[in-house]
Amino acid sequence: MDAQPDGTLLVRNRYAFRDTNHAELCWTLHRGAEELATGVLDLVLEAGTETVVRPPSDLVLPEPGDAPVWWTLRAVQQKAEALEEAWLEPGFQLGAGQLLLVEPAALAAPTGRVSTEADGGFRAGPARFDRRGDLRTLAGRTVHGFRVDAWRAPTDNDRRPARWQGSADEEKWSSASLNLLAERKDGVAVTADGALQVDARIAGPATRAGFAAHYRWQPVTDASDAVDLLVDIRPEGRWPESVARLGVLLALDEPAAAETGVRWTGLGPDESYADSRQAALGGSWQHTVADWQTRYTHPQENGARRGVTSAVLSFTDGTGLRIDATDVTIGARSQLGIELSLRPWSDEALDRAAHPHELVPDGRLWLHLDAAQHGVGSAACGPGVLPNAQLHAAPVRMRLRFTTL
Known part of the structure; x- marks a missing residue:
């Protein structure tokens, strides 16, 4: 159907x-x-x-x-x-x-104002930042990383040149240093309407291509435990034929990440990508982070859920975090929700592992909040990703709301 x-x-x-x-x-x-x-x-x-x-x-x-x-x-x-x-x-x-x-109703516009901390940092509802604009804590949890991301642990198909194709996607991504992206803060300021504006550039060490990123954080209200993030990502320079993903990576401190419960509204119950979503249905689903993973014989990118408009994380200590996604656009095209991935280990660990038993939780919950990902294709034994499922560097804009539960 x-x-x-x-x-x-x-x-x-x-x-x-x-x-x-x-x-x-x-x-x-x-x-x-x-x-x-x-x-x-x-x-x-x-x-x-x-x-x-x-x-x-x-x-x-x-x-x-x-x-x-x-x-x-x-x-x-x-x-x-x-x-x-x-x-x-x-x-x-x-x-x-x-x-x-x-479609879901639009989220009410935020009206709160960022406050300045005694150490020169900033607070926006449940989010705290240092004076450089780096996100340090969210919903009471230490943040170990937050930046734009465009790389994934390659799939077996990513590692093979497709028929009639000169090089594999993995090789193209490595040549653009997508696996070595780092972020430089270019500016931080509180705007007239009370939001925290953080400007940054993200790039690898071996290329002039990169991304200009603008993060706009604003409390939903002055008294709420919710904060809105408006992300604006703009590619700069010459990019390869494709990129692996376009979105933000967030790493939270969570010793029991694998046991964290996830209830989401979007496609499910299992993984789906741009060219492998036929069996996925929109609805409300739930897993643990451990069950979220697709256990392939050779560890690789897995577990993305598309069209996610909201997700509730239930931590083992009884606290929780809700993520709502709206106003997602890629280039001039708007779409419903984001592509969400959750793991108890990093993409780098996933890439290094040769067997499933080598994947060990590292005490952090790794979240990918993507506007889109590159398709999967079948390059290991046939054609690569078809044009309608390829992801190319393009402007991305999305609005995310984080609410402490």
Whole structure:
């Protein structure tokens, strides 16, 4: 089932000799985990045929809220036939697709003001900064790193030149020093409306290409434990054919990072990338950070969730942190939510590991809050990332809200 540009859902029967009379087309209107309405479509497709369907015309849609509203259609088989009795359980899902009907409501604009600390640093709600503008603590946790990032631990496909391609993506990224990015602060100031404006440049040591970054931090209100971050990233210089990701990396002190709970609104329940999202559905999902990982035989980039508009982290000490994402644009294109990755180890450790048992939590929670990532492709045995899933250096803008729970 595939969403179409005209707001319909294309339903295909891929059986060669069997119609769909054995399956029910069950639909659900839901906001996150909240079920708003349900029903069944009276539709049977002959073998090899297809049609387009729409939500019922009398379906009442809710006003925008804190999560997207999806219309999800599932083909469900309740009863096994002779050749299926050994393995098929009632409620077996044959396929699914969905349409986004209502986007989340916009977040209220922040109105708080940054305060100056006695040591010359700054405080913006739950975020504290030194006098240079470096983020030092967030939600009471020490920050071990915060900057723009454009690199990932290469996948097996990233390491191989694709057919008809001269060099592998990993080689291109290394030549641009994406694996050695460092940040230089160029300025810090409190604006007239009370926000903390931090200007920086991010680049590697072996190239003139880099990123100009502008971080704008502002408390949601003077009395709240929430802070808004407006990130503006601009590429400078000549870049290779692709970059691995575009977003920010945040490393928080958390000794029990692997046991941290994650509840998110976005695509799930498992990983999805620009060219591997067919099985992912929008909704509300939950994991621990340990379960968030996809355990490949050879450790590599894994576990990204796309379209994340909110995520709640529940730490083992009973505290929590909520992250909301909105106003995400890449170039001139806007999109719903961010791509979120969470790990109990760094990308560098992931890159060094040859086997899963070599990955050991390092006492930190590593978060990637990306506007986008490069696709996965199949260069290890075929073509590389197709043009519609490639990520090139482009201006990025996104708004993130961090709330202490």
